[in-house]
Amino acid sequence: MSPLPPRPPLKIAFVASERPEAEQARGRLAARYGSVSPAAADVIVALGGDGFMLETLHDNLERRTPVFGMNRGSVGFLMNDFEEDHLLERLAVAGHTVIHPLQMDAWDADGAVHSGLAINEVSLLRQTCQSAKLRIWIDDTVRLEELICDGCMVATAAGSTAYNLSAHGPIIPLDARILALTPISAFRPRQWRGALLSHEARVRFDVLEPEKRPVSATADSFEVRRVTRVDVRERRDLALTMLFDASRSFEERVLAEQFNS
Structure with a gap:
């Protein structure tokens, strides 16, 4: 049996809010992992806060590319923790959350x-x-x-x-x-x-x-x-996908929020 062909590398689009720390993080991550346009990406990594995550999802309504957020803003309920190392490994095992607008x-x-x-x-x-x-x-x-x-x-x-x-x-x-x-x-x-x-x-x-x-x-x-x-x-005919670290799914965040004092 001939070996399976190698998987093509994951194409990532890094997008950032206007906050300086988000823009700086985008530059470092793009240099490290490579970056393509959102139209050509397999996954979009959004750097900012919850507002920017919503903005990215709205911009992606037609393409419906999965979005993985990392917190470089003030509120990060919809975001994963920011970490520059091991990004490809995190994306490989991330959980998928599908939402309908x-x-x-x-x-x-x-x-x-x-x-x-x-x-x-x-x-x-x-x-x-x-x-x-x-x-x-x-x-x-x-x-x-x-x-x-x-x-x-x-x-x-x-x-x-x-x-x-x-x-x-x-x-x-x-x-x-x-x-x-x-x-x-x-x-x-x-x-x-x-x-x-x-x-x-x-x-x-x-x-x-x-x-x-x-x-x-x-x-x-x-x-x-x-x-x-x-x-x-x-709109059940529209489906948007957010990606979350396997260790802290969005479902877990929603459950935990109900027990916060």
């Missing part, structure tokens, strides 16, 4: 529709000192006739430890196939704490009194102002 379709006051994708959450926020008034539909049924609040969001499991957690929403295991519907500073009904929804649920927000109480809608960093209606659903 949310689709946001937002109608503005002029009737135009704006669409965006969110890896973490779609959030609605009041634009002025006036509280927002929202009506919430789930799968074509009105579930909350009027929510008076600073805002409301739909968060993915991957995003449940981000803004959603800060708004006292639940942390969701990645394999739960659940979305979190979480109010932001609810005033009426004051005791409403949100809901857990099937990942197949279709959520619709109607903005009540939009002229008096203007509201913006944001899909991660894509913002639409003066919205009158926002529809949110999961």
